[in-house]
Amino acid sequence: xxxxxxxxxxxxxxxxxxxxxxxxxxxxxxxxxxxxxxxxxxxxxxxxxxxxxxxxxxxxxxxxxxxxxxxxxxxxxxxxxxxxxxxxxxxxxxxxxxxxxxxxxxxxxxxxxxxxxxxxxxxxxxxxxxxxxxxxxxxxxxxxxxxxxxxxxxxxxxxxxxxxxxxxxxxxxxxxxxxxxxxxxxxxxxxxxxxxxxxxxxxxxxxxxxxxxxxxxxxxxxxxxxxxxxxxxxxxxxxxxxxxxxxxxxxxxxxxxxxxxxxxxxxxxxxxxxxxxxxxxxxxxxxxxxxxxxxxxxxxxxxxxxxxxxxxxxxxxxxxxxxxxxxxxxxxxxxxxxxxxxxxxxxxxxxxxxxxxxxxxxxxxxxxxxxxxxxxxxxxxxxxxxxxxxxxxxxxxxxxxxxxx
Ligand code: 7TS
Numbered sequence: 001x002x003x004x005x006x007x008x009x010x011x012x013x014x015x016x017x018x019x020x021x022x023x024x025x026x027x028x029x030x031x032x033x034x035x036x037x038x039x040x041x042x043x044x045x046x047x048x049x050x051x052x053x054x055x056x057x058x059x060x061x062x063x064x065x066x067x068x069x070x071x072x073x074x075x076x077x078x079x080x081x082x083x084x085x086x087x088x089x090x091x092x093x094x095x096x097x098x099x100x101x102x103x104x105x106x107x108x109x110x111x112x113x114x115x116x117x118x119x120x121x122x123x124x125x126x127x128x129x130x131x132x133x134x135x136x137x138x139x140x141x142x143x144x145x146x147x148x149x150x151x152x153x154x155x156x157x158x159x160x161x162x163x164x165x166x167x168x169x170x171x172x173x174x175x176x177x178x179x180x181x182x183x184x185x186x187x188x189x190x191x192x193x194x195x196x197x198x199x200x201x202x203x204x205x206x207x208x209x210x211x212x213x214x215x216x217x218x219x220x221x222x223x224x225x226x227x228x229x230x231x232x233x234x235x236x237x238x239x240x241x242x243x244x245x246x247x248x249x250x251x252x253x254x255x256x257x258x259x260x261x262x263x264x265x266x267x268x269x270x271x272x273x274x275x276x277x278x279x280x281x282x283x284x285x286x287x288x289x290x291x292x293x294x295x296x297x298x299x300x301x302x303x304x305x306x307x308x309x310x311x312x313x314x315x316x317x318x319x320x321x322x323x324x325x326x327x328x329x330x331x332x333x334x335x336x337x338x339x340x341x342x343x344x345x346x347x348x349x350x351x352x353x354x355x356x357x358x359x360x361x362x363x364x365x366x367x368x369x370x371x372x373x374x375x376x377x378x379x380x381x382x383x384x385x386x387x388x389x390x391x392x393x394x395x396x397x398x399x400x401x402x403x404x405x
Contacts, residue, residue, distance in 0.1 A: 001303065002295045008385050010035040010291075021355030024390045029174050029202060029334050029381035030359050031224045034288070038228060041287040045280050053279045054253060054270075068279040071286035072269075078289045079219060080210040081236050085268040088242070089277050092233035093201040094124040096220035097168070099235055099272060100197055101128040103245035104166060111137030114163045118143040118151055118180070119371050120173040123364040125199050129168070139163075145371060149176040149325030153184070160192045167196045171203035175363045175377065176325030177308070177334030179203070186215050195241060201225055205383070206304060206332050208297045217241050223281065227383075228288035232281035235272070242268050249274040292384075300384045304333045307382045307391060311335050314395045318402065324377060336363070336377035339398060342405050344376045350401040351378075356394055 008014050011033045016023050025033065045067065051060035053068045072084045081087060090096040109115075115129050119142050129140045141159065144152045151169075160167075167189045172179050186196045195217035200209055205226035211219050218241065223232040237245075247254055247265055251274035256264040265271045292300065309328040312335055315321050320340030325331055338344060348360030361376040362369045369376060380394060 001299050004385070004387055007295070010037065011385055012036065014385060018355050019353055024356040024393050026380040026382065026386065026390065026394060027357045027359050028383035029225070029379065031230070032205065032227050032383050033385070034227055034229065035291050037291050038284045038287045042229060042280050042284045045283050052276055064279055067283045068277065071282035074286040074289050075234055079236055080212050082212065083239060086236055086239050086242065088235040088237065088269040088272045089282055090233045090235050091231055092222040092224070093199060093220045096233055096235035097124050097197070097199065098128045099248040100218050101132050103248050105132040105136050105138055107244060107246050109136065109138050109165045112139065112163060113165045114139045114141050114161070116141050116143065116159060116164055116167045118169050119145045120176060120178065120365065120368050121170055122174055122199065122201065123366070125168055125170060126367065149178050151180055156185070156188055160189065160194060164192065164194050167194055168199065169196070170199045172206070172332045174202050174334065175336050175365050175368055175379065177331035178325055179330060179332050182216065183214055190215070202332070202334070207301050211236050223285040223288065226288055227291055228285040229281040231278050232285050239268065247271050247274065251275045295384060303384060304382050307386055307388065308333055308335065310388055311380060311391045314391060318395065318398055320402065324372060333382040334379065336379045338374065338377055339402050340405070342402065344378045347378045347398070347401055350404070351397050354397045354400070356397050
């Protein structure tokens, strides 16, 4: 295990106060705080290296390019992709999913073809496909969930038909914390010859992802949810799929030769990276990965699971507490709840006054809220720097708010 007090020093924001109270930051599924190591590296790059990548012969440009491409290699190793050609930098998970939705539907799908998602998706893995449904007449179907927050895979085989062209599922639900059995889903889908996209926004920060073991065809995640900067994310795609897909956007960097008659495109992954990339953010992301590796996923996961288990145990001692989803053993660092008929927004607002940052509302998962028959929840989500003492503060805060109603 790591020394949590030492770790917290790496994140200066954690020692600030809000409303004169020590900050208790439990909104990590929305975004995580950044360690000094990431901030220092980015500041240093802007101060000492800054130049556009891939186009200059000059020293700074080459140095910036080296940092940018070293980050790609870092990401490749982080998720165990076979090649750096399979690592496309995007602005985040949302852009990664939109890239696949746009390019895959354009080249691989016709009106009437189906994409299968799940009832627990974030809007980014629903609306991206609905936009394609509007444009190209594809059909968006979903796998239902059980009352305890698991995917109901009993009907998966019968939901896959010759019309199904892609399955796209969250690795971990941002509301329920359910860890979905993506390897099993991939096996079933592949048996039907159907590729699978895994939305890893809520898994990549918490446990070791191995895209080769998972055998998914696409994997998307965001840097800002794993201690890296905002505005940078990753689309992993198997080389054979990325080769088949047309570019998502046109512009500089992504071309081989442009004439009025015909334009040819760059090799992978540059074909999908039009325009100046956020090369400082890629360097920051590499440093965030280094930070995670310095603590190790085994220790991080153990710590976060202990927090999740402890939080659920403590919350259940509160009268009227309703926690959504499964038990602590099959969920990851996210606990969504409501207390009696106290509105989630009231609970969140009053907790905020006590210095406790949680998210409230539908969490960009309105179809899931409809399935649960609620308008929203209060959500506490954990990161490697949270403590049991912070959970005690949360629980005391909820008790205090509950007494006011
Ligand atoms: N997929 C999942 C499962 C997510 O949780 C999120 C963001 C996204 C995709 C989109 O990621 P982005 O980085 O492109 O925005 N989830 C949340 C959340 O739960 N609260 O705020 C953002």
